[in-house]
Amino acid sequence: MAGQQRFIRFLLAGGLNTLFGFSVYSAAIWADLPVWAALLAANVTGVAFNFVTTGGYAFQRLLLAHFPRFLAAYLACFIINWGLIRWLAHGVPNAIVAQAILTLPMAVLSYLIMSRWVFVEPTSPRRAPP
Numbered sequence: 001m002a003g004q005q006r007f008i009r010f011l012l013a014g015g016l017n018t019l020f021g022f023s024v025y026s027a028a029i030w031a032d033l034p035v036w037a038a039l040l041a042a043n044v045t046g047v048a049f050n051f052v053t054t055g056g057y058a059f060q061r062l063l064l065a066h067f068p069r070f071l072a073a074y075l076a077c078f079i080i081n082w083g084l085i086r087w088l089a090h091g092v093p094n095a096i097v098a099q100a101i102l103t104l105p106m107a108v109l110s111y112l113i114m115s116r117w118v119f120v121e122p123t124s125p126r127r128a129p130p
Helices: 002-030 035-058 064-088 095-118
Strands: none
Touching (some): 035 095
């Protein structure tokens, strides 16, 4: 049950994060920035906001010690997202539509990275048998 609740919180936080990031990305595209710059703008402006909503609300593990891995995960997702948009550009001429297509797959990837590498539940140390 705890895992289900965490996933639901992640979806809610992710929805808010996505709206924020997609708004920044779209505004940057409409301002005629290149795709890489629009993605960068959305990621840079969203990092602090997303760290609080994802770490604090979704995973309930808002510790500054998680921030370096959080940044690394965001960088990895940025690079993968950018590569996929460039790949989709061959069949989808609009960068906003391409990002909309990638939103769900990128959210799943992000959850997997965040839950298995960034906001990992602490494990209890094994006790030696008596």
